[in-house]
Amino acid sequence: MDNEARRGTFRSAWRHTRWRYLLASLAVSTAADFLYTVALSVFLLESTRSARWVAAAAVGRIAPYVVLGPIGGVIADRFDRRRVMVTADVLRAVCLGLIALIVTANGPAIALVAVVIVAGAVSTPYRPAASAATPNLVREDDLAAANAIEGIVGQACWIVGPALGAALLALTRPAWSFAATAAAFTLSAVFVSRIGEVRLRRVGAVAEKYPQRAHIRDDLVDGWHVARATAGVLAQMILVVLALFTFGMELVLHVFVARDQLGTGETGLGWMLASLGVGGLAGAPFAGRLAGGDRTGRALVGSGVLLGGPLVALSFVHDPVVAYVLLFVEGVGNIIFEIASVTLLQRLVVGDALGRVVGLQESASAIAQLSGTIIAPLVVTAASLPAALALAGGVLIAGSFVVGPSLLRLDTAERGRRAGLAPRVDALAALGLFDRAARVTLERLATALAEVNIAAGTVVVAEGDDADAMYIIRRGHFSVFSHAAAFSDTRVNEMDAGDWFGEIGLVTGLRRTATVIADSDGVVWRIPGDTFADAMAASVVLTDPLTRGIRGRLLRTHPHYAQPIDTHN
Incomplete structure (x- = not known):
């Protein structure tokens, strides 16, 4: 087996059958999320003629992650993660079926938004469960490669999902778009049901100090204590939160850049998003290697700078081609950042506390993204577009330098630890x-x-x-x-x-x-x-x-x- 594929490569990661089913579930559910987002926004805008309802639905989708993200992490840690993901997918399919019925019956927009909020709430355990399940389904030295493949799939879904949503809206009635999304979540549940039981074990000193509690509140507190007590986790979480703040600002600023700075309008906005996506796909094959071994901290810090730098540079650019190149570079940094951050967290948090830590991070990230979305237009109005771009990129660059020493020390400590363990490891390997x-x-x-x-x-x-x-x-x-x-x-x-x-x-x-x-x-x-x-x-x-x-x-x-x-x- 090991002779056929070098460990840590895409080919080696691909050989894990159970993980491939998880990957298929992630691909289908992620594409469904994007399809759902496009269909919902377009339908609300056309049916209500009000951007307020579009904004209300967007907040309704994100708000549950702010409030319930940590609880979703607790659920992912308390139960078999396969069942958690299957349940989340089935409940999401039910919610989307209800939305399709409301749309068919020309129901009120408030009812639609209410179901959107419920769909967001039942979705919260899925991502923590998936992130925590991956280390159980692949070899540890294939973990970074598996995360890289998941990153590629995510980038592809960024393109396929919205395109599919737009095509369905153009060719069919709106209700069919939501029905198709419900079917996609059902298919995702079928795929994830094939991964087998993902057993939870309470291992190591963390498990002894923080055993599973009777009350969810206690588990939430323990999850926070694990994050604080585990070297490098808070630094990783801070950098991820800053990245999501930058992303929230960027979602708004791209519109201003295309219209006011580059003069390319909606077409230019499409090319900007495409440049980010192509950069992500181009960087994915290298991201797994950069994020593997004892270089994960370095990769995370470097990619943070690579994410923020192009945004700062974009504040000085008026040529569309140069802007697309900068966004391509940002896309490369984005995929490396995503894979390095996930891989580092999966390796730092050993045992069954990972879901809770991911849930806490999801909640903080959602708050950061919302904050960035709100702050961006305020900065453009109060100062200027270049100032807003510099702020969006500069926050992440500054954060990378502030927490960088802590993450780089992890790499140094990891190399020293491996050297000290080498005699025992060689003896075990000989058996x-x-x-x-x-x-x-x-x-x-x-x-x-x-x-x-x-x-x-x-x-x-x-x-x-x-x-x-x-x-x-x-x-x-x-x-x-x-x-x-x-x-x-x-x-x-x-x-x-x-x-x-x-x-x-x-x-x-x-x-x-x-x-x-x-x-x-x-x-x-x-x-x-x-x-x-x-x-x-x-x-x-x-x-x-x-x-x-x-x-x-x-x-x-x-x-x-x-x-x-x-x-x-």
Whole structure:
């Protein structure tokens, strides 16, 4: 498997079947969102002849993310993320079906906006659940590449969704556009239902300090504490919020630039948006590599400057071609920023707190985008268009320099951490047990394992006990005993350095099937059960040495359990 595609590439990421279903769901639902936005705006403008209702619908779509975004993150962390996404898609389909009925019946605009608000509310768990599910569906060293592919799909949907919405409005009645959107959300639910269960595990010190609470309020508070306590997360969130503030301003300023500064009108606005999209598509193949490994912080800071710089430069430009080139560069920066920010957050927040942190970020980002949209015309009126462009880009550039040192320290610390773990990682990699594991996965195992000195005669694990860890023998000689009926407390195996034990219960869910006793003084590496399970999940399939070993050992002690092991997680 690993020989066919180099890890961390698009080809390698594409091989994860369950993630491909998630990608299909993201593609369909994102295109549906854009289709819905265009259809809603055009219909309200034509039916009411009032821009106020268009604005009310736009606020109605964003406001739920401001208020309910953090709660959506809690929901994504509390339940199986596949079910969360399926439920969100089904509820969105129902809402869009209701909108289609209201449009068909020529219902009041206020009823339409009310359903829009409900649709926004039920959508809030989807994005946190999707972002938190991706690390469970791909290898860790394919994570940046998977995020890059998702970024490409998002850029394509930016073009396809509005175009499809415009075509449907031109060729059919408005109600059919909303019915098509409802069908798209239904199809998205079908795709995401195929990803299988996305199990939630509370792992590491964060899980011990912030266990799942009975009340949503407590989970929200814990999510904020996780964001504050995890190095680099607040810096990442600040930069993302500033980027969304800039984006909110830019949505308004592009209209002024096309009309007043470039003199190109609506046609020029289309070319400006197209330049951004083409830049994003052009930068995506490089974004995954730039955001991977120990360069993620650097990529995020650099892309923040690359996002803000063209806007500042645009304040001095009156030539349309130069403006399109600057926006192309901004599009490149945008895709790198998006992929680096998502990848960094997914790697910093380990365990099941990721949904809550993403939910908090979504809420803050929605507030920032709304603020930017409101402030932009005020600055143009009070000062000038060039001043507004300079402010939009300058805020992000300044933010990149302010939080940059914190993010760059993450890269430095990551390189030092990897160097320190290298001997343990190399030892783990030499075991057939982990021959499919990514190096970053082995690094997590190496971080979590504890080296334990074992005295001769010590019972390391006892038959019948709960399985909470697995062990790798580094030094010493160990014997395995089973008091299963067929063996009457017989020695069934002997192990030395390089062997492992304790994995059967972690993979199968059985209690300990044998007792392991040290025949001599020795040393073992103890790997916590949750950490081992996460490593196996990240490896996508269980290794052949692992499955053969489990089956062979069960044949010795519990033949009735020795069924073929499912190699897919």
